[in-house]
Amino acid sequence: MTTATATQLTHWIAGGPDDRPAERYGDVTESATGRLVARVPFATADDVDRAVQAAVRAQREWGAASLTKRTQVMFAFRERLNNAKQELAEIVTREHGKVLSDAMGEITRGQEVVEFACGLAHLLKGENTPSVSGGVDSHSMRTPVGVAAGITPFNFPMMVPLWMIPIAIACGNSFILKPSEQDPSASLVIARLLKEAGLPDGVFSVVHGDKEAVDAILTHPQIDAVSFVGSTPVAKYIYETGTASGKRVQALGGAKNHAIVLPDADLDLAADGLVSAAYGSAGQRCMAVSVAVTVGDVAEPLLGKIEERIAKLKVGPGTDPASEMGPLVSKAHYEKVSGLVDAGVEEGAKLRVDGRGLSVEGHEDGYFLGPCVFDEVKPGMRVYDEEIFGPVLVVVRAGSYPEAVELVNENPYGNGAAIFTCDGGAARRFEQEVTAGMVGVNVPIPVPMAYHSFGGWKSSLFGDLHVHGPDGVRFYTRGKVVTTRWPDPSHAGVNLGFPTQT
Numbered sequence: 234m235t236t237a238t239a240t241q242l243t244h245w246i247a248g249g250p251d252d253r254p255a256e257r258y259g260d261v262t263e264s265a266t267g268r269l270v271a272r273v274p275f276a277t278a279d280d281v282d283r284a285v286q287a288a289v290r291a292q293r294e295w296g297a298a299s300l301t302k303r304t305q306v307m308f309a310f311r312e313r314l315n316n317a318k319q320e321l322a323e324i325v326t327r328e329h330g331k332v333l334s335d336a337m338g339e340i341t342r343g344q345e346v347v348e349f350a351c352g353l354a355h356l357l358k359g360e361n362t363p364s365v366s367g368g369v370d371s372h373s374m375r376t377p378v379g380v381a382a383g384i385t386p387f388n389f390p391m392m393v394p395l396w397m398i399p400i401a402i403a404c405g406n407s408f409i410l411k412p413s414e415q416d417p418s419a420s421l422v423i424a425r426l427l428k429e430a431g432l433p434d435g436v437f438s439v440v441h442g443d444k445e446a447v448d449a450i451l452t453h454p455q456i457d458a459v460s461f462v463g464s465t466p467v468a469k470y471i472y473e474t475g476t477a478s479g480k481r482v483q484a485l486g487g488a489k490n491h492a493i494v495l496p497d498a499d500l501d502l503a504a505d506g507l508v509s510a511a512y513g514s515a516g517q518r519c520m521a522v523s524v525a526v527t528v529g530d531v532a533e534p535l536l537g538k539i540e541e542r543i544a545k546l547k548v549g550p551g552t553d554p555a556s557e558m559g560p561l562v563s564k565a566h567y568e569k570v571s572g573l574v575d576a577g578v579e580e581g582a583k584l585r586v587d588g589r590g591l592s593v594e595g596h597e598d599g600y601f602l603g604p605c606v607f608d609e610v611k612p613g614m615r616v617y618d619e620e621i622f623g624p625v626l627v628v629v630r631a632g633s634y635p636e637a638v639e640l641v642n643e644n645p646y647g648n649g650a651a652i653f654t655c656d657g658g659a660a661r662r663f664e665q666e667v668t669a670g671m672v673g674v675n676v677p678i679p680v681p682m683a684y685h686s687f688g689g690w691k692s693s694l695f696g697d698l699h700v701h702g703p704d705g706v707r708f709y710t711r712g713k714v715v716t717t718r719w720p721d722p723s724h725a726g727v728n729l730g731f732p733t734q735t
Contacts, residue, residue: 240271242417244280244441245424247287248434251280259414259443264330264560265550267598271328273417276442281409281449284438288380288407289455291435296377296405300354307351307403309430314344317426321419325390326551328416330559330600331514333551336391342680343395346701349683350399356706357404366732369718375710377405378481379457382450384471386463387413387562388517388622394420396687397460398437400705402427406458407436411450415562417441451475458709460700461485462519464620465646465692472695483696483708485688487620488648491524491641492677493663495634496531498653502675504538506653510677511626512546512558512604517566520649520671520678523621524610525628526637532630536585536608539626543586543604549593560593560600561623567600570623574605577616577627583608588624612640620646634659642668647690651677670694 242261244251255274263270295303314321322336329336350356359374383397394410401408412420420439427437440446450456451474458481461471468486475482492510494503510522527535549556561567571589578584588603602624610617610627617627631637641650651673652663660674670689673679681687681702688699698704 239269240418242271242273242421242441244274244276244284245421245437245439246280246284247438248428250421251283253280259441261328261415261417262563263327264562265552265593265596265599267564267600271418273414273441275414276411276440276446276449278445278449280442281440281446281453284409284440285380285453285455287435288409288438291433292377292380292405292407295402295407295433295436296379298405300357303403303405304351304353306427306431307347307353307399310399310427310432311344311347311351313426313429314340314347317422321391321422323552324419324422325416326559328418329387329390329517329551329562331517331551332556332559333554335514335559336551339389339392343392345683346395347399349701350403353403357710365716368721369716371714371716373712373714375404375706376713378709378711379406380409380455381406381458381460381709382409382411382456384411384447384450384459384461384463385413386519387415388514388519390416390419391423393462394423396462396701396705398423398427400701401460401709402432402436404706404709406709407438409438409440409450409456411440411442411446414441414443447471448474451480452478454478456480458482459484460708462700463487468695481708483688483698483700484694485519485700486693486695487646488519488521488689488693489524489617489620489644489646490520490522490649490651490669491526491644492522492651492653492673493526493528493631493634493637493641494531494535495652495654495656495659496529497655498531499655499675500531500535500538503535503653504542506651506675506677507626508539508542508546512543512624515558515561515602516624517562517622518678520680521622522651522677523626524617525626526631526640527628528631528634528637532608532628536606536628539606540586543606546604548591548601548603550596550599558604558624560596561602562600564600566622567602570621570625571602573616573619573621573623574625577607577610577614580614580616582610582614582616582627612643638663638666642666645692648693649673649679649689651675651679670699
């Protein structure tokens with residue numbers, strides 16, 4: 234593995250690159266070739282503390298800045314982000330592996346949250362109630378929490394940070410980002426664009442690293458709120474450690490998203506949706522459909538259509554415009570996913586489409602795994618129970634709609650769920666009965682727009698509030714209620730009784 238062209242990354246602290254030598258570094262590879270493209274420093278607790286001290290100093294002034302000033306910065310950031318889309322998409326494709334069009338779509342969905350945050354003057358409006366008692370008025374307001382931090386995953390190095398950063402900053406907080414060490418370069422472009430947009434130094438920082446940096450964030454006494462997206466075991470650890478340290482925490486965990494296909498469904502629509510949702514970004518999405526639950530005799534005709542579509546998919550490097558699916562993010566992740574496919578075969582599931590052994594010409598060292606389809610999968614098999622996070626669709630056969638819904642609801646994850654049907658009554662019933670935070674009807678990936686909030690149920694979320702949208706504003710602010718009385722002749726003097734409305 235050559236290091237001749239590897240870029241040396243830095244932290245971003247107090248408004249600029251922080252190029253102090255690190256004690257430890259990590260390797261960032263190009264997923265399509267396995268080539269080393271960057272070295273990323275791993276932060277110590279002291280590095281995190283320097284970012285926090287800069288954030289604390291900057292937040293005092295930024296939190297007191299006018300809504301007009303904050304709005305101007307958000308609009309300026311939105312324009313710079315829009316102009317940098319191509320640069321950012323190429324970075325994401327190189328380090329993550331997803332195809333360029335997918336990377337561009339990720340940035341666009343993140344930009345929608347920036348645009349939502351541009352309406353902060355409306356989002357932060359409080360409420361007023363005059364004359365709650367004689368000569369007494371009450372009003373409420375939303376105030377910043379202070380210093381917030383985000384710990385984000387490899388699968389969306391742009392979109393997930395942009396779920397958090399714009400709303401946190403617009404609400405008057407400072408923000409420290411700890412991006413995935415597997416594809417961290419895009420985070421430094423975000424930092425540069427925010428600075429160019431006029432964000433004061435210290436309001437936004439980037440610290441890279443692994444568990445040492447995460448633990449420093451979770452236990453630092455001057456960090457007030459932590460947002461996280463990642464696997465369920467880590468989300469649980471983030472939530473328990475952060476809340477034990479007195480922080481407000483929202484920790485979004487893993488998923489095993491199910492899509493029920495009823496016999497009356499439009500099977501072409503269902504097959505298109507399932508293939509798109511299972512294999513987009515090589516299945517490395519927390520909202521990917523990884524389980525298709527077929528009802529009645531729909532399995533064979535549906536699987537036939539799925540196999541027809543898979544046979545036409547073009548798997549290759551993300552930089553090739555002809556590619557529809559790229560590689561997995563790293564060698565370690567490739568080995569994990571292919572190992573789970575091996576386990577499915579060993580446990581008796583029927584592997585109808587086998588993507589193992591795929592070799593892409595000119596990219597033989599890339600982390601490519603072709604689409605896989607398992608049939609006749611049962612709960613208890615690892616390919617059903619575990620979050621695979623790769624291009625693997627498993628099919629479970631159910632005899633009836635109630636059996637299918639029970640299967641979905643018994644699963645410990647509850648991120649998203651979908652149903653394919655032409656029956657409005659069945660769809661309405663599914664919306665009410667399914668235990669998932671995001672629900673699709675003939676929509677396989679029901680990711681909400683920026684003005685709704687994103688989040689799951691059960692083991693897919695630790696905390697009370699979802700991310701971005703209205704819940705994002707509530708998470709990054711604290712409520713305050715003010716009760717006022719001005720001197721007037723009706724003042725009655727000392728009264729030790731419990732105050733009542735009169």
